[in-house]
Amino acid sequence: xxxxxxxxxxxxxxxxxxxxxxxxxxxxxxxxxxxxxxxxxxxxxxxxxxxxxxxxxxxxxxxxxxxxxxxxxxxxxxxxxxxxxxxxxxxxxxxxxxxxxxxxxxxxxxxxxxxxxxxxxxxxxxxxxxxxxxxxxxxxxxxxxxxxxxxxxxxxxxxxxxxxxxxxxxxxxxxxxxxxxxxxxxxxxxxxxxxxxxxxxxxxxxxxxxxxxxxxxxxxxxxxxxxxxxxxxxxxxxxxxxxxxxxxxxxxxxxxxxxxxxxxxxxxxxxxxxxxxxxxxxxxxxxxxxxxxxxxxxxxxxxxxxxxxxxxxxxxxxxxxxxxxxxxxxxxx
Amino acid sequence: xxxxxxxxxxxxxxxxxxxxxxxxxxxxxxxxxxxxxxxxxxxxxxxxxxxxxxxxxxxxxxxxxxxxxxxxxxxxxxxxxxxxxxxxxxxxxxxxxxxxxxxxxxxxxxxxxxxxxxxxxxxxxxxxxxxxxxxxxxxxxxxxxxxxxxxxxxxxxxxxxxxxxxxxxxxxxxxxxxxxxxxxxxxxxxxxxxxxxxxxxxxxxxxxxxxxxxxxxxxxxxxxxxxxxxxxxxxxxxxxxxxxxxxxxxxxxxxxxxxxxxxxxxxxxxxxxxxxxxxxxxxxxxxxxxxxxxxxxxxxxxxxxxxxxxxxxxxxxxxxxxxxxxxxxxxxx
Numbered sequence: 158x159x160x161x162x163x164x165x166x167x168x169x170x171x172x173x174x175x176x177x178x179x180x181x182x183x184x185x186x187x188x189x190x191x192x193x194x195x196x197x198x199x200x201x202x203x204x205x206x207x208x209x210x211x212x213x214x215x216x217x218x219x220x221x222x223x224x225x226x227x228x229x230x231x232x233x234x235x236x237x238x239x240x241x242x243x244x245x246x247x248x249x250x251x252x253x254x255x256x257x258x259x260x261x262x263x264x265x266x267x268x269x270x271x272x273x274x275x276x277x278x279x280x281x282x283x284x285x286x287x288x289x290x291x292x293x294x295x296x297x298x299x300x301x302x303x304x305x306x307x308x309x310x311x312x313x314x315x316x317x318x319x320x321x322x323x324x325x326x327x328x329x330x331x332x333x334x335x336x337x338x339x340x341x342x343x344x345x346x347x348x349x350x351x352x353x354x355x356x357x358x359x360x361x362x363x364x365x366x367x368x369x370x371x372x373x374x375x376x377x378x379x380x381x382x383x384x385x386x387x388x389x390x391x392x393x394x395x396x397x398x399x400x401x402x403x404x405x406x407x408x409x410x411x412x413x414x415x416x417x418x419x420x421x422x423x424x425x426x427x428x429x430x431x432x433x434x435x436x437x438x439x440x441x442x443x444x445x446x447x448x449x450x451x452x453x454x455x456x457x458x459x460x461x462x463x464x465x466x467x468x469x470x471x472x473x474x475x476x477x478x479x480x481x482x483x484x485x486x487x488x489x490x
Numbered sequence: 491x492x493x494x495x496x497x498x499x500x501x502x503x504x505x506x507x508x509x510x511x512x513x514x515x516x517x518x519x520x521x522x523x524x525x526x527x528x529x530x531x532x533x534x535x536x537x538x539x540x541x542x543x544x545x546x547x548x549x550x551x552x553x554x555x556x557x558x559x560x561x562x563x564x565x566x567x568x569x570x571x572x573x574x575x576x577x578x579x580x581x582x583x584x585x586x587x588x589x590x591x592x593x594x595x596x597x598x599x600x601x602x603x604x605x606x607x608x609x610x611x612x613x614x615x616x617x618x619x620x621x622x623x624x625x626x627x628x629x630x631x632x633x634x635x636x637x638x639x640x641x642x643x644x645x646x647x648x649x650x651x652x653x654x655x656x657x658x659x660x661x662x663x664x665x666x667x668x669x670x671x672x673x674x675x676x677x678x679x680x681x682x683x684x685x686x687x688x689x690x691x692x693x694x695x696x697x698x699x700x701x702x703x704x705x706x707x708x709x710x711x712x713x714x715x716x717x718x719x720x721x722x723x724x725x726x727x728x729x730x731x732x733x734x735x736x737x738x739x740x741x742x743x744x745x746x747x748x749x750x751x752x753x754x755x756x757x758x759x760x761x762x763x764x765x766x767x768x769x770x771x772x773x774x775x776x777x778x779x780x781x782x783x784x785x786x787x788x789x790x791x792x793x794x795x796x797x798x799x800x801x802x803x804x805x806x807x808x809x810x811x812x813x814x815x816x817x818x819x820x821x822x823x
Contacts, residue, residue, distance in 0.1 A: 201592040202535065202599055234565045238589035242614045252585040256571035259534040266535055281575045 161475055163464075164346035164378070165190040168359020169208045170225040170393060171385055171450075172352035173215035175463075176286070178456030179350065180216060182464055182478045185285040189342050191369075193354070194271065194290045195298040195327055195362030196309045200248055203258040204265055207310075208359065209275055209290050210257060217282035225393065228253045247315040272336040289342065291363045294333035298362055299326040309358070318395035322402040325357055330365035343372040347475055348467040351382035353448065355396045356415050357403070373419040379470035381422035381463055384409040384448060388428050392449065410435045417441060422470050424448055424463060442470055494808055496797075497679035497711070498523040501692020502541045503558040503726055504718055504783075505685035506548035508796075509619070511789030512683065513549060515797055515811045518618040522675050524702075526687070527604065527623045528631040528660055528695030529642045533581055536591040537598055540643075541692065542608055542623050543590060550615035558726065561586045580648040605669040622675065624696045627666035631695055632659040642691070651728035655735040658690055663698035676705040680808055681800040684715035686781060688729045689748050690736070706752040712803035714755035714796055717742040717781060721761050725782065743768045750774060754803050757781055757796060775803050 163183055165176045167190050176190045193208045207226060214220035214228055221227045231251030239245045250258065257278065264274045270293040279288050298309040302320035312318060343349065354360055364370045373380060386409050391397040397407035405411050413423045413436040423441050425432060426448040433443045444466040450456045461478035468474045496516055498509045500523050509523045526541045540559060547553035547561055554560045564584030572578045583591065590611065597607045603626040612621050631642040635653035645651060676682065687693055697703045706713060719742050724730040730740035738744050746756045746769045756774050758765060759781040766776045777799040783789045794811035801807045 201596045203592075228571070232565060232567045232585065234585035235568065235588050235592075238561070238586035239593070242589060242593060242611065244589075244593055244614070252565065252567035252588075253571035255568050255585075255588065256575060256577075259536075259568075260572070260575060260577055263534045278575065281577070 161187045161348070162342070162346045162378075163188045163348050163350065164342050165350045165352055166354075166360060166363055167191070167208070167212055167352040168193045168354030169196075169211040172208070172354040172359065173212045173220065174450045174456050175350065175352045175383060175460060176212060177215050177453075178450065178458075178460030179463075180286055181453075181457040182460035182480055184479060185216075189287040189289060189346075191289045191291055191339055191342070191363060193359045193362050194292055195296045195330070195365075196313075196358075197271075197295075197297075198308065198310050200246060200250065200258075203250075203255075203262045204271075205248075205250075205258050206261070206271065206275075206290065209271070209288065210254070212288055213275065213279050213282065213284060216279070216284045216286050216288070219282070227251045248310060270336070287342075289339050290336050291339065291369065292333040292366060293336045294329060296327055296329040296333045296362060296365070298358060299328050301326065313358075313395075318398065322399050324403070325361070327362045327365040330362065331367070333366055335366050335369050340368060340372050343369065343376055346376065346378040348464070349373070349376060349378050349380040350463060351380065351416060351420065353383040353385040353392065355385060355391075355394055355399070356412055357396070357399055358394075360416075370419075376419070379421045379467050380416075380419055381424060381444075381467060381470070382413065382416045382420045383424040383459075383463070384412055384426055384429070386412055386429075387426040387448065408432065413439060413441055422466055424459075424466070442466075494520045494681070495675070495679045495711075496521045496681050496683065497675055498683045498685055499687075499693060499696055500524070500541070500545055500685040501526045501687030502529075502544040505541070505687040505692065506545045506553065507783045507789050508683065508685045508716060508793060509545060510548050510786075511783065511791075511793030512796075513619055514786075514790040515793035515813055517812060518549070522620040522622060522679075524622045524624055524672055524675070524696060526692045526695050527625055528629045528663070528698075529646075529691075530604075530628075530630075531641065531643050533579060533583065533591075536583075536588075536595045537604075538581075538583075538591050539594070539604065539608075539623065542604070542621065543587070545621055546608065546612050546615065546617060549612070549617045549619050549621070552615070560584050581643060603669070620675075622672050623669050624672065624702070625666040625699060626669045627662060629660055629662040629666045629695060629698070631691060632661050633657075634659065646691075646728075651731065655732050657736070658694070660695045660698035663695065664700070666699055668699050668702050673701060673705050676702065676709055679709065679711040681797070682706070682709060682711050682713040683796060684713065684749060684753065686716040686718040686725065688718060688724075688727055688732070689745055690729070690732055691727075693749075703752075709752070712754040712800050713749075713752055714757060714777075714800060714803070715746065715749045715753045716757040716792075716796070717745050717759055717762070719745055719762075720759040720781065741765065746772060746774055755799055757792075757799070775799075 197206045221229045231253045271290045300307045300312040301324040304320040400407040417439045424444045464478045530539045554562045564586045604623045633640045633645040634657040637653040733740040750772045757777045797811045
């Protein structure tokens with residue numbers, strides 16, 4: 158099989174799951190993932206990079222699949238002691254998870270960049286997939302709400318995404334540089350997948366780096382976005398609520414429209430099959446299938462279908478999925 | 491009963507136990523403890539102050555009495571994750587203990603001094619006794635050994651105090667200032683107790699601050715040292731081994747001689763009763779008693795005997811121990 162360069166753009170849980178599926182479908186070393194860092198924040202002086210960690214932990218097979226963040230079977234003794242001190246923060250860090258933040262912060266204090274640190278930590282967790290933080294420069298999503306402008310973690314964790322959103326600001330994005338090799342990976346990718354992450358909170362901060370957006374506009378690879386919206390609802394998290402609050406209909410069609418300037422293909426959930434034509438009308442190929450990734454097998458199956466779909470969106474075939482798979486339940490026309 | 495000002499000078503375990511005894515004997519608010527900070531070090535960017543923590547945890551009733559450091563019933567999940575990263579340090583920090591270091595480091599990054607932080611943390615753990623780190627300036631014990639010059643924690647924890655000691659350097663002590671109110675507490679104390687801590691590793695770094703040594707020389711209160719050596723052996727730790735390596739006989743007599751320029755009284759263990767006269771010959775009053783603090787009651791009993799002993803070393807009596815106690819097994823002549 159030919160060497161392939163699959164590139165995923167990802168936020169947290171949904172992005173991590175589909176990246177994991179791609180790794181199973183085509184091999185860990187054929188996949189690169191560019192991860193949102195605009196949710197990064199500091200707690201007790203520790204640099205916390207939630208989406209990078211979710212992707213890294215998921216690919217290492219140690220993620221907490223119930224919560225969607227942190228490590229499986231983590232414990233909360235440290236948090237309990239913070240409570241005893243009367244200083245329990247609104248963000249809970251597990252005892253094992255803390256090791257990641259301590260190591261990262263120490264390495265960064267020593268001068269290493271976030272992408273260098275990520276590469277070292279991933280290697281130690283035996284993750285061969287290249288995980289690229291979108292930028293080593295600080296970018297922070299600020300959410301303008303009826304409770305005022307909130308940093309992402311306050312909006313998401315402290316207020317459980319209940320405030321009404323009026324707008325989003327990706328602070329620092331205009332000045333931030335993509336981390337090394339991000340642009341080259343976009344240029345040389347065979348297939349680019351926009352994971353079913355929140356378009357506004359996870360993918361847009363990546364696109365807010367103008368050189369990344371430009372590179373996607375100029376990419377030769379087919380670019381395929383996977384819907385995070387099924388039947389007008391988000392699979393997980395605030396995507397649908399947020400779209401409504403921003404005056405956009407929460408629908409896969411609007412997600413496709415959001416990405417329409419650079420995508421060639423869109424993966425629509427079979428429950429929304431009726432929306433196919435509206436998306437095709439934008440000049441975007443559509444794959445209709447079951448996009449829910451409940452089990453580990455679901456991830457690999459969806460990824461395999463995307464691999465096959467990508468081959469149908471370009472002149473020459475690159476070869477398919479490593480796994481035996483059922484015929485996709487839908488195929489592009 | 492008259493207001494009393496008991497002042498203890500302490501290192502880690504032995505100092506913490508006797509300070510705890512004094513608190514039980516005369517009341518938490520009548521006791522102040524000046525604690526060695528020359529063992530402080532940095533791990534993962536966290537400021538770790540082992541002796542301050544041992545004293546604070548002991549007075550809060552949460553110390554791990556088996557290990558002599560850290561918190562009772564702490565867990566090691568964080569350390570396990572460091573092992574998974576292949577980065578397990580030689581110094582193990584418990585999951586709960588980490589909260590102390592994270593909070594301290596955050597407060598110090600915000601500009602608070604070690605003594606301010608210690609006061610805040612102790613208050614939150616409901617410890618009313620004033621715990622004074624000896625200095626807010628960096629002082630570091632360097633141990634010159636056959637393996638080269640080692641920082642204290644490497645000598646003590648990493649090499650389990652096995653290297654042969656040639657000398658000790660209290661780096662920074664000449665320039666360090668005592669932390670606020672240390673000198674005033676020495677001047678106004680009614681009784682000063684040098685706890686049965688390691689003379690070279692725990693008490694000498696405090697005395698290496700010249701203004702503290704001068705204040706002890708000029709103190710009006712009786713100053714009583716408690717032996718950390720029984721029958722030529724250290725109750726705990728490297729004191730006897732270290733004395734031998736420095737060419738000093740490991741004996742309570744030599745400990746008394748070490749402090750002879752400023753102490754008025756010395757508490758000798760009953761197993762060493764035969765050494766009484768050698769110490770009295772230095773012009774130092776001697777209390778012979780059981781100095782081992784195995785149980786919590788032992789701590790209070792020993793402290794009560796010291797309170798009574800102190801009254802015998804000054805012109806006017808200040809009143810005795812709050813607790814009912816047996817008659818001391820020895821008394822000064």
